[in-house]
Amino acid sequence: MLCSVALLMTACAATSNVVTDEEIVTNQKPMATYTSLLLRDFELKRELYDDGDERMGEREQRYERIPAQLTEQIQRYVKARRVYESVSRTTELTPKTLILQGKFIRMGRFRITIEALLLDGASGQEVAYFRQTLWDVLDTSEAVGRLGREVANFLDRIQYK
Template identity: 55%
Template sequence: MFNYTALVIRDLDLKREMYTDSPEAGMSQRERRYSKLPGELSDHIERYVKSHRTYKTISRDGAADASTLVLTGRFIRLGRFKISVIVSLRDGASGQEVAYFRQTLWDVLDTTDTVSQLGREVADFIDRIQYK
């Protein structure tokens, strides 16, 4: 397997229909927090991956080349009691999917704590993939 030295983390896609039916002005505080989840999750993933010191370069908006893995994904379920995501790692040069990760967290009471936990699980997945 090819050894990747850089990681580019893209925000996961979150469709607005998953958390609100209201226009921007009519959103509740909880709906506003949901709209910020992709950026918060990317921040947590970046922080945890940096703590593992597996990659020389980790960025949120860098250019991809042959030695770069690109993290992309999307939220598939989002609610008061459950968050589900699909994350894929793609080769920077070809765009081909290298690895796939799907995770569902249940009993979501505090969204901030849950996003941190989800970021840690994605970072652990990335770490395991690098050494397989």
């Protein structure tokens, strides 16, 4: 009986949706001084999801829409928290603007990894870095929502750094 419980706990731990991240804030001024956020779609290279077929199938078309969907999710979650006065894809660059851009590092059925950069709107200098990995991804649509929420959480956490 005890062995069965131990085996079950080990199996559950191995299949849980683990989120690991890395956060670095290098900005000299407080992050709370930024009042607007400009969102750019994350880069997703075709070789991360392409199955090698010449013509683009339905699966590849769904993957091509993922960067825009992630941006929409991030925008929704960040706006709901009311941290920034303006959150959009078309904000004018000012000294109080942060630019969020990033890229997908890995895109697969069981793992998605993204890197996100925050840039100062006036200088273009990197002020923060974020790396997020979702494990045991079975549904890419659900994973995009979770990634959006995690990026919004990161933006919220660094406000006081």
